[in-house]
Amino acid sequence: xxxxxxxxxxxxxxxxxxxxxxxxxxxxxxxxxxxxxxxxxxxxxxxxxxxxxxxxxxxxxxxxxxxxxxxxxxxxxxxxxxxxxxxxxxxxxxxxxxxxxxxxxxxxxxxxxxxxxxxxxxx
Amino acid sequence: xxxxxxxxxxxxxxxxxxxxxxxxxxxxxxxxxxxxxxxxxxxxxxxxxxxxxxxxxxxxxxxxxxxxxxxxxxxxxxxxxxxxxxxxxxxxxxxxxxxxxxxxxxxxxxxxxxxxxxxxxxx
DNA sequence: ACTATTGTATTATCTACTTAATACACCAAT
DNA sequence: ATTGGTGTATTAAGTAGATAATACAATAGT
Numbered sequence: 001x002x003x004x005x006x007x008x009x010x011x012x013x014x015x016x017x018x019x020x021x022x023x024x025x026x027x028x029x030x031x032x033x034x035x036x037x038x039x040x041x042x043x044x045x046x047x048x049x050x051x052x053x054x055x056x057x058x059x060x061x062x063x064x065x066x067x068x069x070x071x072x073x074x075x076x077x078x079x080x081x082x083x084x085x086x087x088x089x090x091x092x093x094x095x096x097x098x099x100x101x102x103x104x105x106x107x108x109x110x111x112x113x114x115x116x117x118x119x120x121x122x123x
Numbered sequence: 124x125x126x127x128x129x130x131x132x133x134x135x136x137x138x139x140x141x142x143x144x145x146x147x148x149x150x151x152x153x154x155x156x157x158x159x160x161x162x163x164x165x166x167x168x169x170x171x172x173x174x175x176x177x178x179x180x181x182x183x184x185x186x187x188x189x190x191x192x193x194x195x196x197x198x199x200x201x202x203x204x205x206x207x208x209x210x211x212x213x214x215x216x217x218x219x220x221x222x223x224x225x226x227x228x229x230x231x232x233x234x235x236x237x238x239x240x241x242x243x244x245x246x
Numbered sequence: 247a248c249t250a251t252t253g254t255a256t257t258a259t260c261t262a263c264t265t266a267a268t269a270c271a272c273c274a275a276t
Numbered sequence: 277a278t279t280g281g282t283g284t285a286t287t288a289a290g291t292a293g294a295t296a297a298t299a300c301a302a303t304a305g306t
Contacts, residue, residue: 010262010263010264011263011264012263012264046264046265047264047265047266048265048266049264049265049266050263050264050265053263053264068271068272068273069271069272069273069274070273070274
């Protein structure tokens with residue numbers, strides 16, 4: 001897991017985003033055990049408290065489970081994971097359309113620019 | 124100008140974004156004078172120092188000009204404005220494609236979801 | 247000349263985020 | 277039972293963003 005942080009957002013929030021992404025994109029195996037809070041903190045180069053704070057949030061979302069003295073585990077609820085993934089996709093696109101609209105672009109223009117950039121994509 | 128701020132980003136950064144958007148989307152008339160720093164701060168419900176900090180950044184970008192004792196003005200460089208607007212659109216879409224990719228969506232799926240949400244758009 | 251309004255600068259304080267160091271509670275493995 | 281590795285909690289200190297109050301510099305308008 002390669003950790004990277006920017007300075008335009010609290011680190012704990014970025015950890016939440018990144019771990020969530022790892023889970024819903026299938027880069028984590030559902031049901032697997034995470035590294036310990038301490039080890040993840042070391043790996044990410046942040047304080048254990050900060051890691052703890054982020055993971056607690058993900059537990060509230062239902063994406064992580066805690067086994068008191070054994071560690072934290074990824075949920076094995078595949079439905080939940082897929083639902084969150086689909087929601088995120090819809091949200092991303094809705095955000096794009098909102099952004100383009102706020103720039104003053106109309107439906108037709110958006111379609112054009114989108115298609116153009118899609119074509120420039122490999123595969 | 125209706126000011127709204129979230130708590131997931133510094134306020135001065137959000138002011139930069141919002142004012143820039145007003146300019147490049149044509150909601151400000153190029154060459155027009157802004158309200159005074161103090162008045163804009165009051166209007167936005169922030170401290171004058173915070174507003175000052177944001178406007179200084181926009182001046183560095185070339186979108187604002189300062190007339191020492193008369194106030195700050197929107198640039199009248201229409202080319203610059205249009206260039207920034209186009210850049211932003213490209214950036215937004217690139218970001219979307221990156222986001223969708225990180226969720227594990229392929230080109231075809233992205234196209235499908237995008238089209239679906241475009242159709243749900245009025246006009 | 248004077249005044250009011252402009253941008254700008256300075257200093258202090260407050261809050262949220264982060265780090266740091268430490269301690270505690272729990273339990274599987276030995 | 278003891279040990280070692282879990283998660284969790286607490287307290288203190290550092291840093292950046294934001295607020296607050298104030299002062300200064302420049303000039304347009306009178």
